[in-house]
Amino acid sequence: MPTETINAPALLVGDEEAWEALPAAWRGRDTPVPVFEFAQADRALGYQHLIVSGSVTHLERVASTVSAANRQHHLAAFLLNTDAVAPEWVTQVLDESDFRALRRLLVHRGNDVPLRVLQAWSLDAPGDFIADATVVADTLWVRDCRLERHKISFDAYPALRRIRPEDRAEFAIEEDGYLLVWPEAQVHLDLEAIRRATDTGYRRACTLAALQEQQDLGEAIREFRKAHRLTQHAIPGLSARHLRRIEAGEVRLGETALDDLAAAHGMNPDDYLNAVTELLGRGPFAASHAAKA
Secondary structure (H helix, E strand, O other), rough: OOOOOOOEEEEEEHHHHHHOOOHHHHHHHOOOOEEHHHHHHHHOOOEEEEEEEHHHHHHHHHHHHHHHHHHOOOOOEEEEEOOOHHHHHHHHHHHOOOOOOOOHHEEEEOOOOHEEEEEEEHHOOOEEEEEEEEEOOOOEEEEEEOOOOOEOOOOHHHHOOOOOOOHOOEEEOOOOOOOOOOOOEEEOOOHHHHHHHHHHHHHHHHHHHHHHHHHHHHHHHHHHHHHHHOOOOOOOOOHHHHHHHOOOOOOOOOOOOOOOHHHHHHOOOOHHHHHHHHHHOOOHHHHHHHHHH
């Protein structure tokens, strides 16, 4: 068992079927992600982000290694090919093998999913690419290449609302996993759009990052505060000194300060950001920003 952890991804191939499914380029020594055969499992366990690829017919062989990686918090993904077993028997096989690392398990057929996962990790961007997706009722379920789950209602995003209910499952995943595509409806969806639509914190952080690029943000915050007849000392949780620095553009507007400002204005953070954004888009602020550009 290795004693030193290598903070990098690696692939452990659990059986011959998984090995043969790899492109020839991934079986060489100079691969973007180191590849280990099952006999080298001890070496592979030393990597911080271990991807294990195997087939359901050899699940019992790799289950203990997968469990060991999961206990060490080194398991990034277990990609289980179920081509050889009818879908209704997969859960029985998992139960027979006493497999418990379900959060890191991605059941798949064919070779597209593992190749997308490997490619994303080789680019050091597993959270930006889609591993797999499906439609359940009126909801799109997506797993990225870190195996994090994302769910979005077809009614929650304007482009998705254009897709007819009978066409919702008729999508394709681009070869590299960057986009979901509905050809008939001409809809393209990436993980960025899904996160913006479903994750309030992520959407707020993106809006803040965009606003920080505008030098008038601090002045807009000041003018909005004054329009609500609030003094710099009237923002609970936020010191007058820190607010002065925000309004002068000396420090960034963080999420905690955003929450405090929004509450003092009787608004939720998203509505507050929208109001400040509108203020930046008109009047002297807009003219000033255009001149600077």
